[in-house]
Amino acid sequence: MTIGLTHFLLLGTALFCLGLYGLLSKRNAIAILMGIELMLNAVNINLIAFNKYVAAGSYTGQVFSVFVIVVAAAEVAVGLALVLAIYKDRLSTNVDDLDWLKW
Amino acid sequence: MNDFIFAAAFYGLAGMTILSAAGVVFLKDIVHSALMLALSFIGVAGLYVLLNADFLAAVQILVYGGAVAILIAFGVMLTRRRNMKESNPNNRWVIYASFVSAAFFAICGWALIGTDFKPVGQQVNPEAAVEGLASLLLGDYVVAFESAAVLLLVALVGAIILAKGAKEA
Numbered sequence: 001m002t003i004g005l006t007h008f009l010l011l012g013t014a015l016f017c018l019g020l021y022g023l024l025s026k027r028n029a030i031a032i033l034m035g036i037e038l039m040l041n042a043v044n045i046n047l048i049a050f051n052k053y054v055a056a057g058s059y060t061g062q063v064f065s066v067f068v069i070v071v072a073a074a075e076v077a078v079g080l081a082l083v084l085a086i087y088k089d090r091l092s093t094n095v096d097d098l099d100w101l102k103w
Numbered sequence: 104m105n106d107f108i109f110a111a112a113f114y115g116l117a118g119m120t121i122l123s124a125a126g127v128v129f130l131k132d133i134v135h136s137a138l139m140l141a142l143s144f145i146g147v148a149g150l151y152v153l154l155n156a157d158f159l160a161a162v163q164i165l166v167y168g169g170a171v172a173i174l175i176a177f178g179v180m181l182t183r184r185r186n187m188k189e190s191n192p193n194n195r196w197v198i199y200a201s202f203v204s205a206a207f208f209a210i211c212g213w214a215l216i217g218t219d220f221k222p223v224g225q226q227v228n229p230e231a232a233v234e235g236l237a238s239l240l241l242g243d244y245v246v247a248f249e250s251a252a253v254l255l256l257v258a259l260v261g262a263i264i265l266a267k268g269a270k271e272a
Contacts, residue, residue: 002106003113008154009215011117015124015147017208022128024200027192030178031133034140037171038124041147044159052154054222059235062156063244066236069159069166070251074258076171080178081265087182096194 008049016042029083029093033076040072112153120146133191137179141172158233 015038022035044065051061087093123146126139144167151160240248 003110005220006215007113007117008150010212011121011150013208013211013215014121015143017204017211018121018124018128020207021200021204024203025128025193025197027194028133028190030175030182031128031136031191033178034127034136034175037140037167037175038127038143041144041167044163045147045150045154048151048154048156048159050220051156054220056222059232059239062159062232062236063239065156065159066162066240067247067251069162070255073166073171074254076174077262078258078265080174081262083178084181084266085268093182 005049005053008053009046012042012045012049014042015039015045027094027096029086029095030080032095033079033083036079037072037076040068044068109153112149116146116149116153119143120150131189131191133179134176136191137172137175140175141168144168144172156232158236 019035019038019040019042022038023032024035026032026035047061047065047068051059055061083093086098090097120143123139123142127136127143130136130139144163148160148163148168151157151163
């Protein structure tokens with residue numbers, strides 16, 4: 001059986017769902033960031049697979065995934081800076097402790 | 104034969120990516136999770152090569168396999184905890200999280216298998232992605248490209264100020 005678009009999309013879905021599980025089930029803020037990175041990678045696989053199999057000859061999907069990579073890099077830098085700032089204040093990276101806005 | 108090589112490469116890279124992504128979320132030690140994350144990024148770069156996106160594969164290895172993996176490893180090392188063996192615990196909603204993820208995978212997979220994606224536009228086989236990507240990025244998408252550059256600069260400055268703290272003027 002030849003490998004087609006569906007195989008890549010199913011792979012992207014599996015990667016996205018693993019990232020979603022990590023995002024929802026982890027207590028450590030850095031582990032949650034790792035889950036978000038996995039989800040963004042899954043989205044990139046989908047964009048590039050659609051670019052190859054549906055719109056071959058154009059590069060729009062690859063351009064979009066360049067922008068996704070840029071935003072993901074910015075997100076992980078700011079996210080880790082926030083985690084480190086919170087850690088300096090509270091000596092904890094447990095997101096269950098971060099309930100200052102709750103009353 | 105060519106199809107067979109493609110399929111073998113796909114299944115090898117897909118297995119590596121999925122298994123190491125599963126390691127990221129299921130391993131108990133967060134240092135192992137960070138290393139598995141880097142391995143997963145490398146596997147995704149290999150998949151980009153299979154999808155004729157050679158430039159993006161190089162960018163993936165540089166940005167994700169290099170920069171993001173190092174940033175995450177620094178984040179792990181700069182936040183200390185008492186017991187490293189149990190440093191990546193689950194919260195109390197892990198049952199619901201696994202149910203939501205499995206249901207999302209089932210629904211998306213069902214929709215994907217049932218859909219027939221038709222190619223659009225003229226079908227040509229591109230030689231290398233760099234030229235087309237460059238003319239799009241500096242042509243039609245030049246405003247978004249420059250905005251992304253500004254966004255990266257702002258994120259860099261913001262990350263430094265958040266992590267280090269700014270002196271009051």
